[in-house]
Amino acid sequence: MLKYVLLGFLNYTPMTGYELKQFMDESTANFWHAKQSQIYTTLKKLEEDGLLKSHIEAQESRPDRRVYTINEAGRADLNDWLSQPETELQPRKEGLLVKLFFSAGSDKEKMLTQLRLLRDLHQRQMEHYETATHAFIRQIAEGMPQLEKDAQLWDATRRFGVLFEEMFVHWLDETIEKIEQW
Amino acid sequence: MLKYVLLGFLNYTPMTGYELKQFMDESTANFWHAKQSQIYTTLKKLEEDGLLKSHIEAQESRPDRRVYTINEAGRADLNDWLSQPETELQPRKEGLLVKLFFSAGSDKEKMLTQLRLLRDLHQRQMEHYETATHAFIRQIAEGMPQLEKDAQLWDATRRFGVLFEEMFVHWLDETIEKIEQW
DNA sequence: CCTTGATATATAAATAATTATATATGGGCT
DNA sequence: AGCCCATATATAATTATTTATATATCAAGG
Numbered sequence: 001m002l003k004y005v006l007l008g009f010l011n012y013t014p015m016t017g018y019e020l021k022q023f024m025d026e027s028t029a030n031f032w033h034a035k036q037s038q039i040y041t042t043l044k045k046l047e048e049d050g051l052l053k054s055h056i057e058a059q060e061s062r063p064d065r066r067v068y069t070i071n072e073a074g075r076a077d078l079n080d081w082l083s084q085p086e087t088e089l090q091p092r093k094e095g096l097l098v099k100l101f102f103s104a105g106s107d108k109e110k111m112l113t114q115l116r117l118l119r120d121l122h123q124r125q126m127e128h129y130e131t132a133t134h135a136f137i138r139q140i141a142e143g144m145p146q147l148e149k150d151a152q153l154w155d156a157t158r159r160f161g162v163l164f165e166e167m168f169v170h171w172l173d174e175t176i177e178k179i180e181q182w
Numbered sequence: 183m184l185k186y187v188l189l190g191f192l193n194y195t196p197m198t199g200y201e202l203k204q205f206m207d208e209s210t211a212n213f214w215h216a217k218q219s220q221i222y223t224t225l226k227k228l229e230e231d232g233l234l235k236s237h238i239e240a241q242e243s244r245p246d247r248r249v250y251t252i253n254e255a256g257r258a259d260l261n262d263w264l265s266q267p268e269t270e271l272q273p274r275k276e277g278l279l280v281k282l283f284f285s286a287g288s289d290k291e292k293m294l295t296q297l298r299l300l301r302d303l304h305q306r307q308m309e310h311y312e313t314a315t316h317a318f319i320r321q322i323a324e325g326m327p328q329l330e331k332d333a334q335l336w337d338a339t340r341r342f343g344v345l346f347e348e349m350f351v352h353w354l355d356e357t358i359e360k361i362e363q364w
Numbered sequence: 365c366c367t368t369g370a371t372a373t374a375t376a377a378a379t380a381a382t383t384a385t386a387t388a389t390g391g392g393c394t
Numbered sequence: 395a396g397c398c399c400a401t402a403t404a405t406a407a408t409t410a411t412t413t414a415t416a417t418a419t420c421a422a423g424g
Binding site: 044 | 401402405406
C-alpha cells in the first residue's frame with residue numbers, strides 16, 4: 001500500500017524521500033504512515049521495478065538530493081490500482097483494546113488514570129486535524145483551481161481523522177464511566 | 183502484539199492454535215486479527231521462548247490436537263506487559279482512504295457506487311457486533327460470576343467496534359453527499 | 365461415488381514494517 | 395569549542411505478517 005502512497009504523491013510532482021515523509025506526516029499519516037527507512041527502501045524498489053526514475057540534484061549547503069520522478073509505467077500501475085474497487089472490510093489494529101480486553105485483573109485506579117490520559121491525547125489529536133491539518137491542505141490547494149477536487153478528497157480523509165478521534169474520545173468516556181462503577 | 187493476545191487467552195484456559203483462531207475471529211478480530219499461519223508460528227516461538235508448554239492429545243475421529251498451556255514465565259510476561267501504561271496514540275491504517283486521497287481523477291459514478299457498497303458492508307458489520315459478537319460474549323460469561331469484570335471489558339471492546347462502524351457509515355454518508363455535488 | 369466443507373495441523377516463501385545505526389553539513393545554543 | 399538539532403540520505407538486521415501450500419479424517423450433500 002505504501003507503494004501507492006508514494007506513486008500517488010509523485011504523480012503530482014517529483015520529490016525526494018525526505019519530502020515524501022514530510023508530506024505523509026502532515027496528510028496521510030492519519031490513515032497511512034511509514035517510517036523513513038521504509039520509504040527509502042520502497043522508493044529504491046519502485047525504481048528497480050521501473051515505475052520511478054531518480055536523479056541527483058547537487059546542493060551546496062546540504063547533502064545532495066535524490067529526486068524521484070514517476071514514469072509512464074508508474075502512472076499506469078497507479079491508475080490500474082485506483083480503478084480497482086475496494087469491496088471488502090479492512091481489519092483494524094488497536095493495541096490499546098488488546099490490553100483492555102485482558103485487563104480484568106488490573107488495578108482500577110491505574111486503569112482510569114491511563115484511560116483519562118489517552119482521552120486527552122485523542123482530544124488533542126482531533127484538534128490537530130481541525131487546525132494544523134486543515135491549514136496544510138488549504139495551503140497546498142490555495143490558488144490552484146485545478147486541485148479543487150483533490151483538496152475536497154484530502155479534506156474528506158482529514159474529516160475521517162476528526163470523526164475517528166471524536167468517536168474514540170466518546171468511547172473512552174463510556175468506558176471510563178463503566179470502570180468507575182467497579 | 184499477537185504474542186499477548188495468545189498469552190491473554192491461554193491465561194484463561196489451555197487451547198490449541200485452531201481454537202485460538204476461532205476465539206480471535208469472534209472477539210478480538212474487531213481490533214486485532216491474525217492469520218492461522220501467524221498464530222501457529224507465534225505459538226511455536228512462544229514455546230521455544232519458554233512462555234508456553236504444549237502437549238499432544240490423541241483423537242480418534244480427528245487429527246491429534248496440540249494443546250498449549252501458559253506457564254509461570256508466560257504469566258509473568260503477560261502481567262508485565264499489562265501493567266505498562268499505553269501512553270501514545272497508535273497509528274491507524276485504512277487502505278480505502280489511501281485510494282480516496284488520490285482519486286480526484288476517477289469517475290464520479292464509479293466512486294459513488296463503490297462508496298455506497300462499502301456503506302452497506304460497514305452497516306452490516308455494525309449489526310454483526312450488535313448481535314453475533316454480543317451473543318458470543320454473553321454465552322462465554324454466562325453462569326460464571328467470576329468473569330463479570332472480564333465480560334464488561336470484552337463488551338467495551340465490542341462497543342468500540344459498534345461505534346467505529348457507526349462513525350464509518352456516517353463519514354461515508356458525508357463523503358458520498360460531497361461527491362454527489364461534483 | 366465424488367466433491368465440498370469442517371476439523372486440525374503445520375511449513376515455505378515472500379513481503380511489509382520496525383528498530384537501530386551510519387554518514388555529512390551547517391545553524392544555533394551554551 | 396562543543397553539543398544538539400534539522401536537513402538529507404541511506405543500510406543492516408530483525409520482526410511481523412501475508413500468501414500459498416501440504417497433510418489427514420470424516421460428515422454431509424449431490
